[in-house]
Amino acid sequence: MRLKLLTLALTLAAVSLPSHGEDLLDAYRQARANDPVLAQADATRLATGEGVNQARALLLPQINGSLGLSQTTGGGNERVQDPNNPNQFINTSSFGHSRTRNLSANLSQTVFDFSKYASLKAAHSSANAQDDTYQAALQNLFVRVSNAYFTVLTDEDQLTFAKANEDAYKRQYEQSDQRYKVGLSAITDVYQAKSYYEGAKAQTIAAQNTLDNDREALSQITGQPTGSLKKLRDDLPMGAPDPSDPDAWVKQALANNPALLAQEQNVQAAEHNVTAARAGHLPTITANVSYGKSSSWYENAAIHSNTPSSTTIGLTLNVPIFSGGLTQSQVRQSIYNRDAAQDSMEIERRQVKASTLNYYRSVLAGVSQVLSGKAAVDSAQKALDATRAGFEVGTQTMVNVLLAIQTLTQAESSYSQARHQLVLNRLLLKQSAGTASLSDLQDINALLQ
Structure with missing residues (x-):
């Protein structure tokens, strides 16, 4: 059974938007071509790769x-x-x-010249690290586009609910005013209804402003104006992550997460730099x-x-004999840098493990939240219908009716947010595991209508 107020809200949204809108893949293709964050990562990758050519050149005639x-x-x-x-x-x-x-x-x-050979190996490791960093930026683009896209969808739902809520409070206020004029209710009911109505208008203005800001945030990524967006359909996959073992996800993340792989390559580069510094003692x-x-x-x-x-x-x-302690200092400096790189890798490793477990649990919790949110909206709608009927016969007060409308709106808002966040959490879990790809966006895009 479709919910009355929710059905009305979504109907109003459908009337105000064209039947065909921009989908997630459209937004991604625009971002792929125009996003300066990804372009910067690519330029940095290419610049770092030139370090290999420069280090090799020192070994050539x-x-x-x-x-x-x-x-x-x-x-x-x-x-x-x-x-x-x-x-x-x-x-x-x-x-x-x-x-x-x-x-x-x-x-x-x-x-x-052993130092030059070691420097070439360090350059290779640095280039590999930047390649992994670019892959991390590419996967992060999937998440940034999806997050910005679904944030706009959530904002549009919030605005729709806020307008429907405002209309409901307005009707209740007008009804209270009419009842007061014919002597069927006290002036207190009118004041209470007007107070809720004015508050609802302020919420509508705030929701519109939030939507405008988040549409601009999506445009900042894509480099194009944000048009009408396709909505998330009602039937979402409610299954647990596959595999259903969180340790399997952690193992996959530690082996494939590109940000962690980049840190490992940085440690390798630092090790080679230590070797190059020590080679300063060699002929x-x-x-x-x-x-x-x-x-x-x-x-x-x-x-x-x-x-x-x-x-x-x-x-x-x-044959180097004495350089005023320069070589020894360079060796110590490179060792400190290697230790710092190892610490950064350990920080990243722990963060990847924690994020993977958090997103895995978030997906499981999100499934329950969507199911309970849908039930909450259904119950809130029935409660509002019953409260209005009770108010008509005098068993419920105006305050009870206003609170029931508020409860329904809050339930609809939470349900909308839970649905969108569930889709994002699945993608975030894939990103943390290092397996997020264009096919994941295509799967998400298939959920739009």
């Missing part, structure tokens, strides 16, 4: 080339051999300034190949000299 041109003016006289007559010498002061050109190239390749070996050539000439003479080009090949062994 390094090639440098240089070309230098210098000019010398003055500097006194110098006797040089005449290139046209080797038996004669020429005074260079009459030739003007001299110019020199130097050409060099150098190729170096790291043969052994390094670098292979080098260098090529050089230079030439010089005078401004006003045909004197030109070239130095034969030279190629040098060798290995450089660098």
Whole structure:
């Protein structure tokens, strides 16, 4: 049996909205394309990934080339051999300034530098951590969109109930006023009915303001104006979470939660950084190949000299002996950072476990709340009908009627909130377990009409 006041409220809502509205998947697609929070996480992921390329570059060949041109003016006289007559010498002061050109190239390749290898591993771990963080942000987008969407639906229900409540109090006030005018009730009934009616109008205004704010919050995520939204249908799945063992959910969460996986990767990166810092005590070996050539000439003479080009090949062994305590300090610093990363991971692990158990229990409690909420609305409706009938025959007071209307409205409000929160809690449980996906949104979307 449908409930009278609830039926009227939902009918009014249906009349005021188009038959086709935006659904949850529409909102998600808009958010996926426009949400700056997810875009920021993606940009951070890409930026962190470049750290791998930068760390690897230090292990690859390094090639440098240089070309230098210098000019010398003055500097006194110098006797040089005449290139046209080797038996004669020429005074260079009459030739003007001299110019020199130097050409060099150098190729170096790291043969052994353990700190660079450890830094590359740390960069890989940091990039993996950011990949997991991005996955956490993506799953969080599912929840943020769904939460904002169902918050708007809840607000719309609250506004509908508030308007229906206001209309009910208004009719009761008008009825009391008519009864007072014909001498069937006291002026007290009129004052009481008017008081409830005025309070209901204030609640309607507040509900409208809350709805407007939360519609804007949804638009902030999607980047698009919020239109009419499809409603949650009456028949919801009332089953327990699958699997029905909370420990199984915790085990799944500890293995799959992306935020926890990111913390584990951060610990790995910190471990590699400790290794890299300790490698500062180790020797390094670098292979080098260098090529050089230079030439010089005078401004006003045909004197030109070239130095034969030279190629040098060798290995450089660098042995750190003492750096003023810098290396030891860097080792201690990296150990402290590793310990902090381990503590952050433990904090996240405990939070994931607690959240998973909380959401599991919330789903179980939510099923009971929806069932009891529906029964409460049914009972409140019947109580209001009986109270009104009693008031007509004089066995109930005006206050009793007003309180019965208030009780029904509160029951409807709680029932609406319980239904929407049950759907969200199921998704939050999946998110905590690290398994929330687009298919979960599709399942939720199938519950809309």
